[in-house]
Amino acid sequence: MPRMTVDPNYCKGCGLCIAACPKKIIRFSENINAKGYHYAECFEQDKCIACKMCYVTCPDVAITVEK
Amino acid sequence: MAKILMKGNEAVAEAAIRSGCRLYFAYPITPQSELIEYMARMMPKVNGTFLQAESEVAAINMVYGAAGCGKRVMTSSSSPGISLKMEGISYIAGAQLPCVIVNVQRGGPGLGDIQPAQGDYYQATKGGGHGDYRLIVLAPSSVQEFADMASEAFDLADKYRNPVMILADGMLGQMMEPVEFKEPKSDEEIAEMWRRHESWCICPNEDEPNKHHHEINSLEIDPQVLEQHVNRLYKKYAEIEKNEIKYEEYNVSDDNEILCVAWGTASRVVKSAINEVKAQGKNVGLIRPINVWPFPYEAIAQAIGPKVKKVYVFELNTGQMLDDVKIAVNGKVPVEFWGKVGGIVFTPAEIKTKLEECF
């Protein structure tokens, strides 16, 4: 089952993956990472189609996509 | 091997190639253009790289890149061009890269003229580039010495991972004297030289677990780390100061009434004058620093004999090595200076007059 994971240590909460996701299944977490950023997280993994657009646009290589 | 009559600029180039230098980047400038032209003809013959860069700035940065890859590399220029290289030299020293830089000095400041001078002593020995670093500086006074210093310079550069400057002048660059060269290094010897640097230089990698990540870099954004780095550099410089003092004593004895200090071309003129006044019964000695950094402070102090009335410094500038001589003499006896600027080389007669005035 496709899934996207964000490594909170790398994410800077820039929001580009949220804008890129065609299924709109990424949001800012309520939690913050050690640098104080609300990192991105996928909240509906079963809707993920592994299009990789989140990975493509992420400037911090924080995202891993599996299929 | 037999001696050949050769121009200084060409002799140092030939000696560099024989020492295993296989990359040379430079820009033409009088009075050292024969050096770059010789390299243009001869480097391809040993399958080396000759590249005329777009500026002295570009050339020194090409040297940085090639030195970062662990190969013997050289550049040359003359005073205004050496000023352009100062940024690059500071980076090379900070990144601890071995290389050789030849300065064939001419009259300055600014565009100056194209005649021989010694006005870059401060630039070479007291900085020139920004920050705390030192250049090892060799100052030849004959074409043979100029050539010999090529291989010395490369050896010192490799030994200490530091840039080395050969501080010559337009006279040495242009004049022709007999010179004997060392046997050229073999391809195997050169390959071995390159291999020795592979513990730190940029070179092909391997897969884990033998992968390396070498950085050729002088940036240390953390002040604590930069402090340690500079302290490490200065430990190295302390070693060099201990090991690499080199000077010549000419007619130095306890009977000296005057002790002269001069370097490079100036020292040859002083030697002639010393011989002339000797015939008049005046006993004058000369101590000639051969390496001007590290500077032979101790040796100069020791050379001041019991009868010495003054130390006389002669340079083709307004008094630059003079400062170091004053430090060495440390008030023991008066220090006097006479120099010539404008790219004019004083004559033995002029020096003789100055010496006679002391008696």
Add this chain to the structure above:
Amino acid sequence: MEKIAYRPASLTDVPFTYCPGCLHGVAHRLIAESIDEHGLINKMTGVAPVGCSVFAYKFFNFDMAEAAHGRAPAVATGMKRARPDMHVFTYQGDGDLAAIGTAEIVHAANRGEHISVFFVNNAIYGMTGGQMAPTTLPEMKTTTSPYGRKTDDIGFPIRVCELLDSLVAPYYIERVSLLSPADILKAKKAVSKAIQYNKEGRGFTFVEFISTCPTNWGMDPIKSRDWAKENMLPFFKPGCFRDKGAE
């Protein structure tokens, strides 16, 4: 389950020091992916500039050199001439390449040096706090053009691809945008081609990326992309200027 998108081997684990939403990280990743895909990681080396990407030597997972401001193409020339068996790239911003480094890039390109140059153009000096760049647009306000860039006083932005395209030697020159996922996919093709040509020893390759600077433009990452699309792309037109390999 298999990973289909993950951190390339040619990047270290060190987190990028760029601002949130800055697209430098995307450019780094495209270069790293291409190096991996072309199997060059053990023979690759690069030169970091002075600018926001001054720490690039920490981010790429192979030997790297740091250069003085603008001098990367000269340093890369020395490296490639010293170790022709290795593959060399430079990574430079608009101040590094188009201001202080203009001579070095023109001459490295003119000599056809066998290096790849990756040029990130965001029309401003990021690292030093938002000063004007040679690529700053007319009337664009920066800390050193507080009244806007006045073209009758200091001229117009420099189009580097067009400049280099006037030279005979360069092998491949393309301008790409990083301003949307679709554009990034196109940019990847250009980067991969540049690395492939580098691997094959074909000559000088150059890719210019149109990028953003959210912090110094004073916009969020999404707005910055929109602003760049509207204002930068009309002046800096993406496209392939030359590709001798396609002839």
